[in-house]
Amino acid sequence: xxxxxxxxxxxxxxxxxxxxxxxxxxxxxxxxxxxxxxxxxxxxxxxxxxxxxxxxxxxxxxxxxxxxxxxxxxxxxxxxxxxxxxxxxxxxxxxxxxxxxxxxxxxxxxxxxxxxxxxxxxxxxxxxxxxxxxxxxxxxxxxxxxxxxxxxxxxxxxxxxxxxxxxxxxxxxxxxxxxxxxxxxxxxxxxxxxxxxxxxxxxxxxxxxxxxxxxxxxxxxxxxxxxxxxxxxxxxxxxxxxxxxxxxxxxxxxxxxxxxxxxxxxxxxxxxxxxxxxxxxxxxxxxxxxxxxxxxxxxxxxxxxxxxxxxxxxxxxxxxxxxxxxxxxxxxxxxxxxxxxxxxxxxxxxxxxxxxxxxxxxxxxxxxxxxxxxxxxxxxxxxxxxxxxxxxxxxxxxxxxxxxxxxxxxxxxxxxxxxxxxxxxxxxxxxxxxxxxxxxxxxxxxxxxxxxxxxxxxxxxxxxxxxxxxxxxxxxxxxxxxxxxxxxxxxxxxxxxxxxxxxxxxxxxxxxxxxxxxxxxxxxxxxxxxxxxxxxxxxxxxxxxxxxxxxxxxxxxxxxxxxxxxxxxxxxxxxxxxxxxxxxxxxxxxxxxxxxxxxxxxxxxxxxxxxxx
Numbered sequence: 001x002x003x004x005x006x007x008x009x010x011x012x013x014x015x016x017x018x019x020x021x022x023x024x025x026x027x028x029x030x031x032x033x034x035x036x037x038x039x040x041x042x043x044x045x046x047x048x049x050x051x052x053x054x055x056x057x058x059x060x061x062x063x064x065x066x067x068x069x070x071x072x073x074x075x076x077x078x079x080x081x082x083x084x085x086x087x088x089x090x091x092x093x094x095x096x097x098x099x100x101x102x103x104x105x106x107x108x109x110x111x112x113x114x115x116x117x118x119x120x121x122x123x124x125x126x127x128x129x130x131x132x133x134x135x136x137x138x139x140x141x142x143x144x145x146x147x148x149x150x151x152x153x154x155x156x157x158x159x160x161x162x163x164x165x166x167x168x169x170x171x172x173x174x175x176x177x178x179x180x181x182x183x184x185x186x187x188x189x190x191x192x193x194x195x196x197x198x199x200x201x202x203x204x205x206x207x208x209x210x211x212x213x214x215x216x217x218x219x220x221x222x223x224x225x226x227x228x229x230x231x232x233x234x235x236x237x238x239x240x241x242x243x244x245x246x247x248x249x250x251x252x253x254x255x256x257x258x259x260x261x262x263x264x265x266x267x268x269x270x271x272x273x274x275x276x277x278x279x280x281x282x283x284x285x286x287x288x289x290x291x292x293x294x295x296x297x298x299x300x301x302x303x304x305x306x307x308x309x310x311x312x313x314x315x316x317x318x319x320x321x322x323x324x325x326x327x328x329x330x331x332x333x334x335x336x337x338x339x340x341x342x343x344x345x346x347x348x349x350x351x352x353x354x355x356x357x358x359x360x361x362x363x364x365x366x367x368x369x370x371x372x373x374x375x376x377x378x379x380x381x382x383x384x385x386x387x388x389x390x391x392x393x394x395x396x397x398x399x400x401x402x403x404x405x406x407x408x409x410x411x412x413x414x415x416x417x418x419x420x421x422x423x424x425x426x427x428x429x430x431x432x433x434x435x436x437x438x439x440x441x442x443x444x445x446x447x448x449x450x451x452x453x454x455x456x457x458x459x460x461x462x463x464x465x466x467x468x469x470x471x472x473x474x475x476x477x478x479x480x481x482x483x484x485x486x487x488x489x490x491x492x493x494x495x496x497x498x499x500x501x502x503x504x505x506x507x508x509x510x511x512x513x514x515x516x517x518x519x520x521x522x523x524x525x526x527x528x529x530x531x532x533x534x535x536x537x538x539x540x541x542x543x544x545x546x547x548x549x550x551x552x553x554x555x556x557x558x559x560x561x562x563x564x565x566x567x568x569x570x571x572x573x574x575x576x577x578x579x580x581x582x583x584x585x586x587x588x589x590x591x592x593x594x595x596x597x598x599x600x601x602x603x604x605x606x607x608x609x610x611x612x613x
Contacts, residue, residue, distance in 0.1 A: 037116035040126065046113045047130050050137050051201075053106035055286050058098030059144075060274035060386045066293030066309070067095065068148070068594075069543035071583055072555075073562040074536060075310040075364045080579040084594075085309075087586040091595035091613050099148070100597050103141045104155070110138035112158045132189025133202045136210075139182030143214055146175040147547055150222070150593050150610060154178055168606040176218050183211050193245050198265040199273045200385075205245045206272040209389045212236035212397045219404065220551030221592075229405035236398035239271070239391070240416075247271070247391045249423045254329050254477055260385040261291065261371035272389040279378045290384035291367040294541050298336040304369030305379030310541070311580075314359045314569055315562050319537055323509045325479070326424045330540045332365040333473065333480035341370070345473045351480040356569040360580060364541045365478070392420045392538050400531045409527045417530065418515045420538055425514035428483025429455050429471060430507045432492055437465035438502030445497030449506070455484030459494065459502070466494070466502040483509070550592055559587045588612065 036042055054060055067085045070077065077085040084095055113134045117127060138156075145152045152175060153167035170178075186207050193203035215232035218225050239247060250256050250269040259266050260273065278285030289307075297308025312331050320327035333351060334343040345351065350358045367384055374383045399416040403409050429449070441464050447457040460468040469492070474482030492504040520530050535548055549555040563584035570581075590612025601607050 037113075037119045039120050040122040043113065043117065043120060043122075043127070043130050046109065046116075047133055050106055050109045050113060050134055052109075053102040053141070054137075054274050055276060055288065056098075056102050057288075058095065058102045060290075060388070061276070061288040062293060063095045064099060064144070065274075065386055065543050066289055068099065069546045070294070070310055070541070071587075071591075072545040072549060073313060073558050073584075074316045074540050074545050075312050076580055076583050077309060078311040078577070078580065079309055080577070080582075086579075086582040087588075087591050088582065089594075090598075091601070091609065092598040096594055097597040097599050099594075100145075100600060103145050106141040107138055107155060108159055110134045110141075111156060114138075115158050128189045129191060132186040132207075135182045136186040136190065136202045136207055139179040139186070139214075140210065142175055142179050142182075143210075143217075146172055146179070147217065147550075148594050149596060151175055153604070153607070166604050166606050169608060172222055176214070176223065179214055180211070183207055183214065187211075193267050193271065197267065199267055199270045200275040203245075203271070205239050205242065205247065205267075206389060208235045208238045208242075209271050209394045209397075212239070212394060212401065213389070216397055216401055217547070217551050219401070221553045226404070229401045232401035233398060233405050236394050236401060239394045240398060247394070249392055249395075249419060251423060253326055253424055256387075256390070257329070257366055257368070258371045260387065261368060262373045263383065263385075269391045270387060271391060271394070272387075274386040274388055276385055277374070277383045279374050279376060279383065280381060281376070281378075287378075287381045287383050288386065289380070289382060290386045291369045291372070291382045292380045294364050295367050295369060296332050296334075296336060296363045296365050298341070298369075299338050299379075300336050300341040301377065301379070302341040303336050304372055304377035304382065306369050306382075307380060308363045310364040311360060312362050312364055313562055313566070314356060315565055316536070316540065317354075317359050317362070319533055323426045323430065323513060324424050324537065325426045325483075326537055326540075328479040328481070329477070330364070330366045330537075332363040332478070334478050343473075343475055343478050345478075345480065348470055351473070356573045360566075360569070366541050368478075387542055390539075390542075392423070393535075393544070395420055396531060396535055396538065400528070403524055403527055403531075407524060409521050409524060413527070414516060414521050417534055420534060421514040421516070422511045424538070425511050426483050426509040427485045427487075427511060428453065428509060429457075429486065429490070430483075430509050432457060432469035432471070432504050432506045434466055434469060434502070434504045436501060436503040437467060438494070438499050440464050441466060441497040441499030441502070443497045445494040445499065445502060447504075448493045448495065449484070450491040450493070451486060451488075453484035453486040453490060455482055455486075455490075457492075459497070461497070464499060466499075466504075469504055555592060556587065556589060559584050 071087055082088045083093060089096060117131055151169040151171045154170040154175060187204060190202050190204055190207060193205040196203050212232045212235040215228040219228040248268050250266055256269055276286055276288040278287045292306040293309050295306040295308055298306050317331055334345040337344050369382060372383060395416040399413040402413040441461045444459045444461050447459050447469060449455050456472045457469050458472055459466050471481040471483060473480055486508050489508055490506055492506055494502045516530060521527050549558050563581055566581050593610045595610050595613035596607055601609060
């Protein structure tokens with residue numbers, strides 16, 4: 001994270017100096033475009049300027065990550081506010097304007113760099129690496145624009161006058177064609193990810209994985225060009241089969257996000273990430289809101305203050321199957337004590353069978369501030385990185401594209417999904433069943449679980465008899481049931497409590513239990529349903545659910561289904577606040593796209609507004 005931060009500081013210093021001198025009538029050190037781009041250092045500084053919009057507040061720093069693309073069925077905005085987060089915005093929304101401006105700032109900087117790349121005398125290999133990154137980033141900014149606004153003006157050369165900026169909108173197909181062109185050209189120019197050693201810059205793996213995503217989106221709504229499925233499969237397979245990159249899943253799902261929090265790279269899984277660093281204690285900062293907007297709310301300063309603005313839907317909670325450890329990482333099973341920061345777990349009854357009133361108060365918990373290493377922590381701003389592309393996403397994209405392009409469910413596609421599921425699956429205790437309650441217990445006996453799996457449990461007694469055994473929560477990672485990890489079934493024994501004779505047997509989960517059933521893979525349609533659910537479970541809160549639903553042509557239906565579920569749940573047990581449903585009750589067909597910002601329509605008379613806005 002620091003690698004880019006220091007370069008951003010240099011850019012900021014140069015900008016500050018230029019602003020001060022700009023006020024002089026005869027500036028002595030103003031650097032014009034004609035005099036810039038003269039050295040390799042100039043090119044690298046300009047390249048970092050192309051990266052900057054990714055880390056800005058309107059993009060992965062806050063708005064795009066935590067507002068725009070959280071308007072889906074996985075979580076709702078638990079505040080009574082008007083704007084992007086509740087589908088109650090208008091074309092004049094300032095956050096929307098910020099997204100548009102940030103994307104075109106990145107595009108304009110990329111265009112300027114590409115136009116001046118030839119100027120300095122330098123190593124040609126290094127020049128082409130810079131070129132590859134600039135091309136990819138330009139393509140990526142257009143990809144973000146076309147997803148959210150539809151066809152937009154295509155600007156692929158530096159803007160030299162106000163007149164040159166007055167372009168009409170290109171079609172969606174034309175924008176995608178430019179995206180593919182830029183990204184495909186960049187593939188052979190950028191470095192392998194193992195050479196870079198971190199996911200904060202554009203690598204071959206990032207280009208290939210993103211081309212899989214781009215082609216998958218082209219295959220869906222609104223283009224519906226199903227020939228692109230084969231291209232998506234091809235690019236995903238390049239990532240999977242690359243022996244130099246050697247991508248594999250992190251064996252511990254939790255650890256992926258702990259690493260984002262504590263500034264530890266994992267290029268095996270995390271292929272591309274938006275980098276943040278700092279705590280506002282000095283000028284060495286490029287912090288965001290990962291873990292604050294999306295995270296567990298707390299005011300405790302040791303944990304790190306977090307807004308926790310997103311709470312989960314029951315639909316999200318109910319998608320997880322028994323044995324899937326991702327649920328209790330992605331969905332909070334506890335709150336932090338405001339004074340001590342200790343985890344305060346929900347009651348056992350709520351953990352075992354939560355009512356609606358409890359589910360809807362749980363936080364989207366994937367990004368957790370307690371693991372941050374930058375001290376002191378500043379409230380509500382964080383140094384956590386945000387995943388743009390992970391290897392598990394590549395595997396799921398491959399499975400989808402492969403089955404759709406071939407019209408059948410292949411063994412390779414099934415195995416790609418099973419790899420993701422097996423990684424998520426518990427290898428701990430499934431259940432402890434009392435086989436004999438014994439007699440004479442005046443207090444609950446101690447429960448001993450053999451082996452070194454790490455699980456602990458508590459006995460429940462009634463009338464001198466042991467009636468149940470309950471697994472204790474995992475106080476380290478905040479899992480509702482600390483199941484441990486076992487390769488064989490442990491033995492359960494009891495001691496103390498004043499009685500005797502109680503016995504119990506345990507059963508354990510096995511990773512092979514995660515493999516898809518024959519019914520799930522029987523047809524292309526049933527397999528596609530599995531993939532849709534698996535993407536929801538695996539990639540929750542990573543700004544991918546809304547785009548997925550839109551490209552599948554399911555956004556309106558799924559949002560209305562979520563609203564109906566919330567209304568049904570509310571009828572049984574009233575939810576905490578009436579505005580919980582705003583994101584879903586406000587949604588209309590026009591929300592498939594955002595409006596072109598009013599400011600842009602005013603400045604560029606050639607632009608035509610999106611339908612319904």
